Amino acid sequence: MDMFVHIAEGFIGMFQKGGETFVGLVTGIIPTLICLITAVNAFIKFVGEERISRFAQKCTGNIILRYTVFPVLSMFFLTNPMAYTFGKFLPEHQKPAFYDSAVSFCHPITGLFPHANPAELFVYMGIATGITQLGLSLGPLAIRFFLVGLIVILIRGIVTEYITKAMMKKREAQAA
Amino acid sequence: MGNYRSVQVTKGPGGWGGPLVIRPTDQKKYIASVTGGGIHPVAQKIADLTGGVAVDGFSSKVEPEEMACVVIDCGGTARCGVYPKLGVLTVDVTAASPSGPLASFIKEDNFVSGVKADQIHASDETAAALPTDESAAQPKTAKELKDEARAKVAELQANKPQKKPNFIERIGRGMGNVVNIFYQAGRDTVDQVIRNILPFMAFVSTLIGIILYTGVGDFLAHVISPLAGNLIGLLIISVVAALPFLSPLLGPGAVIAQVVGVLVGVEIGRGNIPPQLALPALFAINPQVGCDFVPVGLTLGEAKPETIEVGVPAVLMSRLITGPVAVVIAYLMSFGLYSGE
Numbered sequence: 285m286d287m288f289v290h291i292a293e294g295f296i297g298m299f300q301k302g303g304e305t306f307v308g309l310v311t312g313i314i315p316t317l318i319c320l321i322t323a324v325n326a327f328i329k330f331v332g333e334e335r336i337s338r339f340a341q342k343c344t345g346n347i348i349l350r351y352t353v354f355p356v357l358s359m360f361f362l363t364n365p366m367a368y369t370f371g372k373f374l375p376e377h378q379k380p381a382f383y384d385s386a387v388s389f390c391h392p393i394t395g396l397f398p399h400a401n402p403a404e405l406f407v408y409m410g411i412a413t414g415i416t417q418l419g420l421s422l423g424p425l426a427i428r429f430f431l432v433g434l435i436v437i438l439i440r441g442i443v444t445e446y447i448t449k450a451m452m453k454k455r456e457a458q459a460a
Numbered sequence: 461m462g463n464y465r466s467v468q469v470t471k472g473p474g475g476w477g478g479p480l481v482i483r484p485t486d487q488k489k490y491i492a493s494v495t496g497g498g499i500h501p502v503a504q505k506i507a508d509l510t511g512g513v514a515v516d517g518f519s520s521k522v523e524p525e526e527m528a529c530v531v532i533d534c535g536g537t538a539r540c541g542v543y544p545k546l547g548v549l550t551v552d553v554t555a556a557s558p559s560g561p562l563a564s565f566i567k568e569d570n571f572v573s574g575v576k577a578d579q580i581h582a583s584d585e586t587a588a589a590l591p592t593d594e595s596a597a598q599p600k601t602a603k604e605l606k607d608e609a610r611a612k613v614a615e616l617q618a619n620k621p622q623k624k625p626n627f628i629e630r631i632g633r634g635m636g637n638v639v640n641i642f643y644q645a646g647r648d649t650v651d652q653v654i655r656n657i658l659p660f661m662a663f664v665s666t667l668i669g670i671i672l673y674t675g676v677g678d679f680l681a682h683v684i685s686p687l688a689g690n691l692i693g694l695l696i697i698s699v700v701a702a703l704p705f706l707s708p709l710l711g712p713g714a715v716i717a718q719v720v721g722v723l724v725g726v727e728i729g730r731g732n733i734p735p736q737l738a739l740p741a742l743f744a745i746n747p748q749v750g751c752d753f754v755p756v757g758l759t760l761g762e763a764k765p766e767t768i769e770v771g772v773p774a775v776l777m778s779r780l781i782t783g784p785v786a787v788v789i790a791y792l793m794s795f796g797l798y799s800g801e
Contacts, residue, residue, distance in 0.1 A: 298669050298674060301673045302667075305672075306661060314658075314661075326645035329641045363561060364538070365541075365561070368758075370761065371757075371761020374761070377767075379761050380763075380770070384750070387749055387753065387757060390750070391717075402652045403559065403652075403656040405660070406660055406722065407717045408742065410664065413725045413729065414724070414730075414735070415728060418728070418729060425797065425798075428794070431793070439789075440779075443778045443782050
């Protein structure tokens, strides 16, 4: 009998621990998150999609801006997954690179702007929870995540554009 | 006219939506399988029963207008919503329910999930043709209606100021507008929180509870810490996750990355992994991001079929190079992070 009590207590204990964690997350993260996301959502509605499209288009000519500012704008304003529709502004050989670049930013952006991809927030939050537990501030991590993300999407865009071009050339050569 | 037959697809265990009646036509004869590698058995069975043509949407592109239906394996948020939004009947082999930013397009008459081969049955032909067309058209008409209504409201708002409203009226209207936008933004936000964030928090909390309480954490610590605790280990993780045949499988809904993230987070919290490694770890666990979604993402960008055929391998190959590079950059950038505290 004692054994059963033991098992039952252990069983419930797991979920009590889980419940504590849940309450911690809900009271610790959700209120800030709701206010932040609401403000950003409102801001996006105020600015309007057309204005963003016009501005974004101006960034596509320059290779540096094309794989930094352009994907960041599309991710910030259109959010995952509609951000990839901005690929339509680019010539065909740059579309895969833009997609690669934009999709790679859909996690680094969540540290500072969780509205862009709330469904996948835990890629960042999971690791960030550990930092919070140590009593450290999340700000430095979020900012560095964002900045390194920028560098990475630039590299990724350039590399993917190069590979795409090479593959397209090879294909044309084969067809000819 | 081809001799196409119709099938009825019902939801599987734990699934959502449906039943859908699928009947290809000469214009819509393709059963697209966007399931990351080959034609899914469910797509093949639908094709066999209906006389439609099953194609691998991952390696060759099909226009949404030519799809009789699409078979996906998405447990996350992206593909689930994209196809219903495009007006394509969507059969999800994963038991997913509407979520994500496109959840409003996922309806019982254009989406069915948890489908296995057992859920597909040949159905009566006469009952079939009409409902299929109707259900495919419905989400669009609903959207059109909304757009119309919006246009009308905009027209009304645009017309009124011409009657020279007085100062107070103008302020009142302006304020109303601002409040409305904030209100809608708040509603969208709470919607997101309830639909996406809270469920995942519940899942993650349960996971953390089990890890902490049972001591599984100690076991995992022995497995993960050596890898996630230093640069070489992180590089190994990133290379494995970026392998072109693995990355499309690890991608869906970022679930793998989210779970591994939680595990690493728990170890950081316990002091087994130094906190500054959080930065490279974030990149190490995620070089596969979006690899499952390349054809759909490119379709959203209005890419041509040839571009998609080249684009998918290009992105997958690029990740093998840029995945580890990202970890190294993040590692270098993590110097000084949390070291003074």
